[in-house]
Amino acid sequence: xxxLRDALVTFRRAPLLSALSVTTIAFSLFAFGLxxxxxxxxxxxxxxxxxxxxxxxxxxxxxxxxxxxxxTADIATFPEVLSARTVTxxxxxxxxxxxxxxxxxxxxxxxxxxSIDVRLKPGxxxxxxxxxxxxxxxxxAFVDDIRYGEEWIQKLYRLRNIxxxxxxxxGLAFAxxxxxxxxxxxxxxxxxxxxxxxxxxxxxxxxxxxxxxxLLEGFAKGVMGGLLALLLTWLARLLIDRYIIETVFFDQRLxxxxxxxxxxxxxxxxxxxxxxxxxxx
Amino acid sequence: xxxFFNVTKSYARTGTAVQDITLHVGKGEFVFLTGASGAGxxxxxxxxxxEERPTAGEVRVSGTSSLDAxxxxxxxxxxxxxxxFQDFRLLENRTAEQNVAFALExxxxxxxxxxxKVARVLTQVGLASKGTAYPRELSxxxxxxxxxxxxxxxxxxxxxxxxPTGNLDDRATRGIFQLLREINAAxxxxxMATHNLELIRRQEFRTIEMNRGAIVFDSANQPRMxxxx
Ligand SMILES: Nc1ncnc2c1ncn2[C@@H]1O[C@H](COP(=O)(O)OP(=O)(O)OP(=O)(O)O)[C@@H](O)[C@H]1O
Ligand SMILES: [Mg+2]
Numbered sequence: 001x002x003x004l005r006d007a008l009v010t011f012r013r014a015p016l017l018s019a020l021s022v023t024t025i026a027f028s029l030f031a032f033g034l035x036x037x038x039x040x041x042x043x044x045x046x047x048x049x050x051x052x053x054x055x056x057x058x059x060x061x062x063x064x065x066x067x068x069x070x071x072t073a074d075i076a077t078f079p080e081v082l083s084a085r086t087v088t089x090x091x092x093x094x095x096x097x098x099x100x101x102x103x104x105x106x107x108x109x110x111x112x113x114x115s116i117d118v119r120l121k122p123g124x125x126x127x128x129x130x131x132x133x134x135x136x137x138x139x140x141a142f143v144d145d146i147r148y149g150e151e152w153i154q155k156l157y158r159l160r161n162i163x164x165x166x167x168x169x170x171g172l173a174f175a176x177x178x179x180x181x182x183x184x185x186x187x188x189x190x191x192x193x194x195x196x197x198x199x200x201x202x203x204x205x206x207x208x209x210x211x212x213x214x215l216l217e218g219f220a221k222g223v224m225g226g227l228l229a230l231l232l233t234w235l236a237r238l239l240i241d242r243y244i245i246e247t248v249f250f251d252q253r254l255x256x257x258x259x260x261x262x263x264x265x266x267x268x269x270x271x272x273x274x275x276x277x278x279x280x281x
Numbered sequence: 282x283x284x285f286f287n288v289t290k291s292y293a294r295t296g297t298a299v300q301d302i303t304l305h306v307g308k309g310e311f312v313f314l315t316g317a318s319g320a321g322x323x324x325x326x327x328x329x330x331x332e333e334r335p336t337a338g339e340v341r342v343s344g345t346s347s348l349d350a351x352x353x354x355x356x357x358x359x360x361x362x363x364x365x366f367q368d369f370r371l372l373e374n375r376t377a378e379q380n381v382a383f384a385l386e387x388x389x390x391x392x393x394x395x396x397x398k399v400a401r402v403l404t405q406v407g408l409a410s411k412g413t414a415y416p417r418e419l420s421x422x423x424x425x426x427x428x429x430x431x432x433x434x435x436x437x438x439x440x441x442x443x444x445p446t447g448n449l450d451d452r453a454t455r456g457i458f459q460l461l462r463e464i465n466a467a468x469x470x471x472x473m474a475t476h477n478l479e480l481i482r483r484q485e486f487r488t489i490e491m492n493r494g495a496i497v498f499d500s501a502n503q504p505r506m507x508x509x510x
Contacts, residue, residue, distance in 0.1 A: 195370075195372070196372060199370055200383075200387045201356075202330075202359065202364055202370070203359060203360070203364075203383070203387060203388065203431065204356045204357065204358070204359035204360035204361075204384075204387075204388050204435070205356060205387035205388060206352070206353060206356045207352050207353075210387075
C-alpha cells in the first residue's frame with residue numbers, strides 16, 4: 001500500500017523523467033518486438049517453404065533406368081532424406097505441362113531430362129544440410145546437374161538473422177538508455193527524500209524496506225513500457241497487414257515474455273541505481 | 282549493555298576523533314558526556330548506534346558487535362535505541378502523531394498497535410493535546426518532545442541524546458531535561474552529550490568529560506573532587 005503510493009509519488013515529482021523512462025523502455029521492447037515480428041514471419045514463411053524443399057538431380061541422357069532406380073533406393077537411405085523418387089522423362093514432361101497450364105504447347109515434342117527428386121526430413125532443411133545432401137547426390141557419375149532452392153532459402157535465412165540481430169542490437173541500445181534514465185530518475189527521487197530516508201535508518205528501517213518503493217516504481221515503469229510496446233507493435237503489425245502482407249503476431253506467451261522483460265529492465269535499472277545512491281544518503 | 286574496548290576512530294581528512302576509549306555504560310544509567318567542541322562526543326555517540334564503526338577496537342551494544350554487525354543487525358539494534366538530536370529531525374509534512382507513528386510504520390509494526398502506542402508516548406512527553414500539529418506549528422521545546430516521543434515509541438533500553446537542548450532557551454532546556462530524567466527514572470538509560478555545564482553541575486549523574494578524542498574524566502572512576510581545575 002505505502003509502497004504503491006510512494007511509487008506513484010515520483011511520477012508526480014518528476015513526470016517528465018518518469019514518462020521518458022517508460023517511453024524508452026517501450027522503444028526498447030518495440031525494437032525487440034518489431035524485428036522479432038519480422039524474424040517470426042520470415043521463420044513462418046521458411047517453414048512453409050521448407051516443406052517444399054527438394055533436391056532435384058537431373059540424370060544424364062541415356063542412363064539405364066535400373067541404374068537410376070538403384071541410386072534412388074540408395075539415396076532414400078540417407079539419414080536426412082524423407083523420400084527419394086525417380087521421375088522419368090515422360091513424367092517430367094507431364095508434370096511440366098500440368099504446372100504450366102495454358103503454356104503446355106511449349107513442351108510439344110520437347111525432351112525433358114529424367115531426375116531423382118529428393119525430399120528432406122523436417123529438421124534437415126537448413127541450407128547447410130541441403131547443400132551437403134546435394135553434394136552427396138552429385139557424386140553419382142550420371143548426375144548431370146543438381147538444383148535446390150539454395151539462394152532463395154539462404155537469403156531468407158540471412159534476412160531472418162539480420163532482423164534478429166538488428167532487433168537485438170537496437171533493443172539492447174534502448175534498454176541501456178532506459179536504464180540510464182531510470183537511474184537518473186531514481187537518483188532524483190532518493191535525493192529528494194534523503195531526509196526521510198536518513199530518519200528511516202535512524203529508527204531502524206531495513207535497507208530492503210527503504211528500497212522497496214523505488215524498486216516497485218521501476219517495476220511499474222517497466223510493465224507500463226511493456227504494455228506501450230505491445231500496443232505499438234500491434235499497431236505496426238496492423239499497418240503492415242493492411243498495406244504490405246499478412247503476418248502472424250506473437251502468441252500470448254511471447255507477449256508475456258516481453259512484458260516480463262520490460263519489468264526486468266525497470267527493476268534492474270532501479271536496483272542498480274538505488275543501491276548506489278542510498279549509500280550516499 | 283554498552284561497551285567500548287580500546288576504541289579509536291580516525292578520519293582520513295581530519296585525523297583522530299576518538300582515541301583509545303574504553304567505557305561501560307550499564308542498564309538504566311544516566312550519563313552526561315561533555316567536553317569542548319570537537320572533543321569527539323558526537324563521534325562517540327555515533328559509534329553507539331553504529332552509524333560509524335571504530336577504526337580500531339570494538340563497540341558492543343546489547344549483543345551487537347561493531348566487528349561483525351550486518352546492515353540488518355544495525356537496523357534491528359536501532360529499534361531498541363532511541364536517538365535525538367539538537368535539530369529534532371522531524372518530517373515537516375507530517376503531524377506530531379504521524380512523525381511518531383513513522384518510527385513504528387517503517388519497522389513493520391502491526392497497524393492496530395500503532396495508534397495506542399503513539400498516544401501513550403505523546404502523553405508521556407506532555408503533548409497529548411498537540412498530536413495533530415505540524416512541526417512548524419510547535420515551539421522548539423515541543424518539537425524536541427515529539428522527537429523524544431518518536432525515540433521512545435519502540436521502548437528503547439537507552440536514549441541517546443546529542444545536545445538535545447542546544448537549540449532551546451533555559452526554560453525549554455529545563456523542561457526537556459526534566460523529561461529525560463523521568464524517562465530514566467522509568468528504567469531507560471540515557472546518554473546525553475551537552476555543553477550545558479550548569480545542568481551538569483546541579484546533578485549527581487555520572488559525567489564523562491572528553492578532550493581531543495580521549496576521556497579525561499569519568500565520575501564513575503574518580504570522585505568529583507579529584508577533578509583537575
Ligand atoms: N564525518 C566526519 N568526517 C571527518 N571528520 C569528522 C567527522 N565527524 C567528526 N569529525 C572530526 O572529529 C572530531 C570530533 O568531532 P565531533 O563531532 O565528535 O565533536 P563534538 O565533541 O561532538 O563537538 P561539538 O561539541 O562541537 O558537537 C572533529 O575534529 C571533527 O573534525
Ligand atoms: Mg557534537
